[in-house]
Amino acid sequence: MKNQILKTNLGKGVDGCYIPSHRFKTARISVTAYMPLEKATACPLSLACLLISNGCKKHPTPMEFSQRLDTLYGASLGTDTYKMGDTLAVRVGIIFAEDRFLPTPVAEDCANLLFDTIFEPDVDEGGFCEGNFIREQRIQIEEIEGEINDKRTFARNRLVEKMFEGEPYGLAVTGTKEETEALTRKEVYDAWQNLLKSAYFRISITAENPHDEVFEAFTKRLSDYNRDSIYTPTASILHTTEGEVKQISDSMAVAQGKLAMGFSCAGGEDAESYKSMVMIDILGGGPYSLLFSNVREKLSLCYYCAARGVRKKGVLMIDSGVEFDNMEKTYNAVLEQIDLLKSGNFDDGIVEASKLYIIGSLKGVYDSQAVTDHWYADRWFDDKLLSPEQLASLVETVTKADVVAAAQSIKLDTVYRLLGK
Amino acid sequence: MIKQIITDDRLGESCISALHPSGLKILICPKTEFATAYALFGTKYGSIDTRFRIKGEEEYTDVPEGIAHFLEHKLFESEEGDAFTRFSATGGYANAYTSFDRTCYLFSCTERFEENLDILLDFVRHPYFTEATVQKEQGIIGQEIKMYDDDPAWCCFFNLLCSMYSNHPVRIDIAGTVESIAQINADLLYKCYNTFYNPSNMFLCVAGNVDPDYILDAVDKALAGVEGVEIERGTFEEQKGVLRAKVEKEMPVAMPLFNIGFKEACTPPVKTLKEKIETDILLEMLAGKSSKLYNTLLQQGLVNDRFEASYFTGHGYAVEIFEGESSEPYKVADAILGEIERIRKEGINEEDFIRAKNALYGRNIMLYNSIERVASSLVSAVMGDYAPFDVQKTFEAATLKDITDRLALQLKPERMSISVINPVKA
Known part of the structure; x- marks a missing residue:
């Protein structure tokens, strides 16, 4: 069967997306709400997600809620918030075994449970119920503080924080510890209500058969809200690098240093961004990349040295774990690889290897319900909504000259170093 | 080759199970509705196999901690170049991992499965170690070890194993230590390879968009005439109770x-x-x-x-x-x-x-x-x-x-x- 999606407008600020998925044993329903990324949304909505994913009016405690999921044959309900350029995406989804594999059907109950979590959280006149609020507030604070446990993620986050200081993209998606501590249960409930009134919604179903009744049930519940003013994501503002390179470091009792480097580069949501995608992969994607083959394999400086791009912001980030004494050597080696890229002084075969790898990955997108859903959720507001196949066709056309041209825009912006004590 | 088809009607799945005359076990779960194919070629050899001999040898060989993982890294290299480069030319995503009791080499792909499988079956069976390439790897693995040294969850887990087990090598970190990997040389790597990378101790597991007949033929060609060995693993006296509470x-x-x-x-x-x-x-x-x-x-x-x-x-x-x-x-x-x-x-x-x-x-x-x-x-x-x-x-x-x-x-x-x-x- 040819991969395809069916996109439907379900009303003002609500779209439906059906992705036929005959190859899976499960069905997946997810609701993505798009909101502006700002301090007033990120922290309270992250906390609201924790609250609604652990209880609702009908099953108010985490124990009752979890037991309900168990009785639905291990259905899994999850929430997350993430940055989509300057937009905050809030996702609530449920995945469950398709009825044909179970002794008793669960699809309808799973859809109802998902909507109960979104529209009927356990609240009283003061907002989210106090006991639940205190527990989840503690958990969010522990999650924020626990970021330090994973030094690689910690270093990457510190780079983003400093590179985008004062900009929405520099905000932590969960907010800070202080912001979380200052929240009241009423403020969090109000933020959730505001999301229901003003977010742009996309409800997506990946299942063997269409479930139009799920779309209808969702819009019916949403019709209870006054949705006169709806946020619609616009193109993100691309990052620009001006002035001196920002140099930041922290010291900690660690065995290995971390080097994270942020660059501005061509990208964004324009029609040419696929060329940057190939360029970034050649720099630091697979084992054929310049960073892997030179900085890791030839110079033996590290176990990992990888590049990844943030399409919507027009930036690329490189990170590596290195000996403290090799920090500057690695820094210089990374810049040398970028010079090689800009000068076109690399093997033509790397371009073909990168294209083969990217095209192969794109062909596999439909092999995962979650990846397919994320693919469309992230591109929903692009001028042209590309399918993985369409992007693969564009990647196929990329030449070495395109890669070298895209590399000219790379400009070092911010460097973060995690040093020992 | 002994071959049987196992099915589960409720799940709607079937699997081909085969035993090659060389002793290699093969399991294939075709799922042609998917675009992806995923293959693992592995050996029952991991970090706990620190003492062994081939049946007939008098003495057990004791090897440095972390050598199974080191061998995994080195097997990607050959005299002509590395396996990653070969997979790059066919669009396969290649990787490998070592755990306590196994080492697996794998690839996934959505195109050219046959060529990728041939590369996998070839590079795993052709080791190439020199003192110079061994030395180069010590730098990379040294950084991998230090990365885990900073991972509190990993340290917490291994500290638990060390406090529970007094002798069993499960208490050893999979990658070893910077000191133990310094003792590894090309001869020791060949010794481990020749013991554990015999088809009789190995398996090939494949799932996804594949033709089982091609896989069985490819194995036949690659392993024709290879004879099995019998491995004797050293045993470790372990007390019932924990070492430390x-x-x-x-x-x-x-x-x-x-x-x-x-x-x-x-x-x-x-x-x-x-x-x-x-x-x-x-x-x-x-x-x-x-x-x-x-x-x-x-x-x-x-x-x-x-x-x-x-x-x-x-x-x-x-x-x-x-x-x-x-x-x-x-x-x-x-x-x-x-x-x-x-x-x-x-x-x-x-x-x-x-x-x-x-x-x-x-x-x-x-x-x-x-x-x-x-x-x-x-x-x-x-x-x-x-x-x-x-x-x-x-x-x-x-x-x-x-x-x-x-x-x-x-x-x-x-x-x-x-x-x-x-x-x-x-």
Whole structure:
């Protein structure tokens, strides 16, 4: 069967997306709400997600809620918030075994449970119920503080924080510890209500058969809200690098240093961004990349040295774990690889290897319900909504000259170093 | 080649199981509705195989810690270049991993499966080690080791194993130490390779968009005339009880991390699938997200949503592990012990049992959504010596009495050990 999606407008600020998925044993329903990324949304909505994913009016405690999921044959309900350029995406989804594999059907109950979590959280006149609020507030604070446990993620986050200081993209998606501590249960409930009134919604179903009744049930519940003013994501503002390179470091009792480097580069949501995608992969994607083959394999400086791009912001980030004494050597080696890229002084075969790898990955997108859903959720507001196949066709056309041209825009912006004590 | 087709009508899945004359075990689960194919070529050789001999040799060979993992890194190189470059030309994503009892080389692809399979079967069978390439790898693996040295969850886990096991090599870090890998040389690598990378000790597991006949033919061509060997692994005397009841370490973490383990007797040394599944059900009832224990600790502010329990077992080791983050890890340990005692006295609640069993049953069905997870489940079947789809059948067959009987043999307070990673004091 040819991969395809069916996109439907379900009303003002609500779209439906059906992705036929005959190859899976499960069905997946997810609701993505798009909101502006700002301090007033990120922290309270992250906390609201924790609250609604652990209880609702009908099953108010985490124990009752979890037991309900168990009785639905291990259905899994999850929430997350993430940055989509300057937009905050809030996702609530449920995945469950398709009825044909179970002794008793669960699809309808799973859809109802998902909507109960979104529209009927356990609240009283003061907002989210106090006991639940205190527990989840503690958990969010522990999650924020626990970021330090994973030094690689910690270093990457510190780079983003400093590179985008004062900009929405520099905000932590969960907010800070202080912001979380200052929240009241009423403020969090109000933020959730505001999301229901003003977010742009996309409800997506990946299942063997269409479930139009799920779309209808969702819009019916949403019709209870006054949705006169709806946020619609616009193109993100691309990052620009001006002035001196920002140099930041922290010291900690660690065995290995971390080097994270942020660059501005061509990208964004324009029609040419696929060329940057190939360029970034050649720099630091697979084992054929310049960073892997030179900085890791030839110079033996590290176990990992990888590049990844943030399409919507027009930036690329490189990170590596290195000996403290090799920090500057690695820094210089990374810049040398970028010079090689800009000068076109690399093997033509790397371009073909990168294209083969990217095209192969794109062909596999439909092999995962979650990846397919994320693919469309992230591109929903692009001028042209590309399918993985369409992007693969564009990647196929990329030449070495395109890669070298895209590399000219790379400009070092911010460097973060995690040093020992 | 001995070949059979195993099917599960309820799941709508089938699998080809074959034994090549060389001794290589082959499991193939074709899923042609997917674009991706995923293949693992592995050996029953991991970090715990530190002492061995081939049948007929007089002496056992003792090798440095971390050599199985080192060998995994080095096998990607050949005199002509590295395997990554070969896979790059065919669009395959290649990788490898080493665990306690296995080393697997793998690739996934959506095109040119046949060429990728040929590369996999070729590079794993053609080692090329020199002193110079060994030395180069010491720098890379040294950084990998240091990366794990900064990982508090990893350190907490290995500290637990070291406090529970006095002799069994499960207490050794998979990658070894910077000092132990410095002792590795080309000769030792060849010795390990020639012992463990014999088809009679290996397996090929494939899932996804593949033609099984091509795979069986490719194996036939690649392994024609290879003779099997019989490996004798060294044994390690291990006491019943734990070495230490607690171990603590300071690292830059926000709040204490804990691993609480219960050591289980291992006679015979390998747990059956039935024992593993029953333990999974027991731990789900005891400490899963729906359990009384988890929810009480959550309400008391003693754990967060990272709390979980799992069964860690292999040849000669078996531990039920409860892990998480807590400002009061010792109170969590007391609560776990209290709950185990309560269940022993009051018996297992039947409703809890049915709910846990249904949840795990459903989750296992979901496994078949992922080509990678299906292929990995085939590896587990080879390593555990059971047939594909037996997991689902074993879940269905488990009874309340089975779980009660299992509980009687496990989770003994006198065999408990706790490992804690505390925040560095200011």
